[in-house]
Amino acid sequence: MKDSLQGGCACDKVRYRLASAPMFVHCCHCRECQRQTGSAFVINALIETDRIALLAGEPKAVAVPAESGRPQEIYRCRDCQTALWSQYGGRTTLSFVRVGTLDDPAALPPDVHIYTRSKLPWVTLPRAIPAFEAYYDSSQLWPAASLERRRAILG
Numbered sequence: 015m016k017d018s019l020q021g022g023c024a025c026d027k028v029r030y031r032l033a034s035a036p037m038f039v040h041c042c043h044c045r046e047c048q049r050q051t052g053s054a055f056v057i058n059a060l061i062e063t064d065r066i067a068l069l070a071g072e073p074k075a076v077a078v079p080a081e082s083g084r085p086q087e088i089y090r091c092r093d094c095q096t097a098l099w100s101q102y103g104g105r106t107t108l109s110f111v112r113v114g115t116l117d118d119p120a121a122l123p124p125d126v127h128i129y130t131r132s133k134l135p136w137v138t139l140p141r142a143i144p145a146f147e148a149y150y151d152s153s154q155l156w157p158a159a160s161l162e163r164r165r166a167i168l169g
């Protein structure tokens with residue numbers, strides 16, 4: 015699996031590799047993600063920031079206002095401005111990697127659909143994957159090993 019977890023921006027100046035599988039994968043249908051991407055949802059792989067190995071380039075953090083009041087830092091290629099990953103609320107040890115930037119985005123299917131209250135009506139969700147109107151209780155849903163990894167970075 016490791017070898018498939020490489021990705022990069024549109025102009026190829028930034029290339030990265032995930033050093034392991036992520037802790038969990040969100041498909042987020044919130045309005046902020048829709049606006050930022052200009053699309054129906056975003057797919058975020060939650061992983062320790064130090065497991066994102068940069069192979070080329072260095073993305074630049076752009077602060078974007080968030081509903082929570084704490085800005086979201088979106089890391090973009092300095093040239094083509096593709097958004098590669100982001101961090102919320104100053105938690106720099108946890109990154110949300112945009113799965114669409116992987117060379118093989120199918121490698122990381124969503125583990126959960128969130129903020130389905132603003133899901134576009136023509137998007138049909140698979141029944142087998144948990145879905146929530148807003149956020150969810152990760153302690154109920156995440157594998158024990160992932161919860162342990164999160165504790166290790168966030169306490």
Ligand SMILES: [Zn+2]
Nearest residue numbers: 023025091094
């Ligand atoms: Zn680029």
Ligand SMILES: [Zn+2]
Nearest residue numbers: 042043044047
């Ligand atoms: Zn969202």
